[in-house]
Amino acid sequence: MKVSDFDYDLPEELIAQKPADPRDESQLMVLDRNTGRITEGIFKEIVNFIEPGDTIVLNNTEVIPARLYGKKEETGGKVEFLLLTETGLDTWEVLVKPGRKVKIGTRVVFGDNDLIAEVKGRTDFGGRVVEFEYDGVFAEVLDKLGEMPLPPYITKELEKKEQYQTVYAQKRGAAAAPTAGLHFTEEVLDQLEDKGINIATITLHVGLGTFRPVRADKVEEHDMHAEYYEVTDKAAKTINQTKEVGGKVIAVGTTVTRTLETVGSEDGYVAADKGWTDIFIYPGYEFKVVDELLTNFHLPKSTLIMMISAFAGYDKVMSAYQQAIDKKYRFYSFGDAMLIT
Missing domain, CATH: 2.40.10.240 (QueA-like)
Structure with a gap:
C-alpha cells in the first residue's frame, strides 16, 4: 500500500489557526461507515448521536510546555x-x-x-x-x-495556553494535545452523563509516535515510535460492562483508539494495564474494541488518516474529506470534528 494513496489537496485557508469559540461550536460531520451516509451538525449536538448505555472514552493526558x-x-x-x-x-x-x-x-x-x-x-x-x-x-x-508545542502549521500564537488543552486534562506528560478532545466543554460532558452515557478516561502521553511524518514510500515500512499509556481498573470495568450489555465504545481520538486496541483481547474486552505501545493501525487492521470513533480532519499521508481509513474504509474517508473541503470545514488540530459510527 502506497503512502501517496493517502494524499489530498487542502487549501491553506482551511487550516484552522485557532479553536472555535466556544469550542463546542465547531462543525461536526457524522459518517456512517456502513452506508457512507453523512450527517452534518454542530459539535454540541453530539449527544444526539450517542445512546444511553454507550461509553465515551477520553484521553486525560495534559500537554506540558514542552x-x-x-x-x-x-x-x-x-x-x-x-x-x-x-x-x-x-x-x-x-x-x-x-x-x-x-x-x-x-x-x-x-x-x-x-x-x-x-x-x-x-x-x-x-x-x-x-x-x-x-x-x-x-x-x-x-x-x-517552556512554550506550548504547537504544530508548525499553526502560525499564530495562542491567546491562552488553555486553548491547546482539553477541559478534562489531568496527567502531565504529552508533547501534543489529543485534539479530538478539544471540542468538549463541561456542558457537553454534563449532557452526555445526564442522558445515561458513561464516560471513561485512559491516558496516552502523545509524543513522536502520533505526529511523526511518514517518510517511507510504502505504508507497511513505517515504524511507530512508542508512547506511554495507562488503563485503570475503573476504565476497564466500565468498558467491559458496556460490551456485556451490548453498548458501544466510542473512542475520542486516535490516541484512545491506539490504547484500547493495544490492551484489547480478540473478544473485544480490555484489561487494566500500563506500558508502551507502538501499534500502527492502517487498512487491513481488524478492530477489536472500538465501535465508533470521534476524530478531527488529519494531515495528508499521516498515520492518523491511515487509521481512520482502516476504521471507516478508504473510499468513504477520502470522499468525506472531499466533502469537508467543498463545504469549507476547518482542518487539523484546531479544526472541526468527524464522528464515525
Missing part, C-alpha cells in the same frame, strides 16, 4: 528542544534543532541558568537523550521557561 529555547553553554549558539518522553529521573528524550550541531557532551542553558541540559546520547529516531539540572521543582521551571 518547547524550550536555549543556547549552547560553550558557544552561545541557539538551540531548540522539544521534550518527548521522560525516561528516568531528570532524563528525557528530545528533538533538537539544529540537531547535527548538538553532539554528545554539549551543555545547553535555558533562561538565566534556570535550567541546564547535558546531551548524554542519541535516539534511534534522530533525537537526543538529555539530563537536566535545575533548582526547585521541574514542572515549575518548565512552566516558567
Whole structure:
C-alpha cells in the first residue's frame, strides 16, 4: 500500500489557526461507515448521536510546555528542544534543532541558568537523550521557561495556553494535545452523563509516535515510535460492562483508539494495564474494541488518516474529506470534528 494513496489537496485557508469559540461550536460531520451516509451538525449536538448505555472514552493526558529555547553553554549558539518522553529521573528524550550541531557532551542553558541540559546520547529516531539540572521543582521551571508545542502549521500564537488543552486534562506528560478532545466543554460532558452515557478516561502521553511524518514510500515500512499509556481498573470495568450489555465504545481520538486496541483481547474486552505501545493501525487492521470513533480532519499521508481509513474504509474517508473541503470545514488540530459510527 502506497503512502501517496493517502494524499489530498487542502487549501491553506482551511487550516484552522485557532479553536472555535466556544469550542463546542465547531462543525461536526457524522459518517456512517456502513452506508457512507453523512450527517452534518454542530459539535454540541453530539449527544444526539450517542445512546444511553454507550461509553465515551477520553484521553486525560495534559500537554506540558514542552518547547524550550536555549543556547549552547560553550558557544552561545541557539538551540531548540522539544521534550518527548521522560525516561528516568531528570532524563528525557528530545528533538533538537539544529540537531547535527548538538553532539554528545554539549551543555545547553535555558533562561538565566534556570535550567541546564547535558546531551548524554542519541535516539534511534534522530533525537537526543538529555539530563537536566535545575533548582526547585521541574514542572515549575518548565512552566516558567517552556512554550506550548504547537504544530508548525499553526502560525499564530495562542491567546491562552488553555486553548491547546482539553477541559478534562489531568496527567502531565504529552508533547501534543489529543485534539479530538478539544471540542468538549463541561456542558457537553454534563449532557452526555445526564442522558445515561458513561464516560471513561485512559491516558496516552502523545509524543513522536502520533505526529511523526511518514517518510517511507510504502505504508507497511513505517515504524511507530512508542508512547506511554495507562488503563485503570475503573476504565476497564466500565468498558467491559458496556460490551456485556451490548453498548458501544466510542473512542475520542486516535490516541484512545491506539490504547484500547493495544490492551484489547480478540473478544473485544480490555484489561487494566500500563506500558508502551507502538501499534500502527492502517487498512487491513481488524478492530477489536472500538465501535465508533470521534476524530478531527488529519494531515495528508499521516498515520492518523491511515487509521481512520482502516476504521471507516478508504473510499468513504477520502470522499468525506472531499466533502469537508467543498463545504469549507476547518482542518487539523484546531479544526472541526468527524464522528464515525
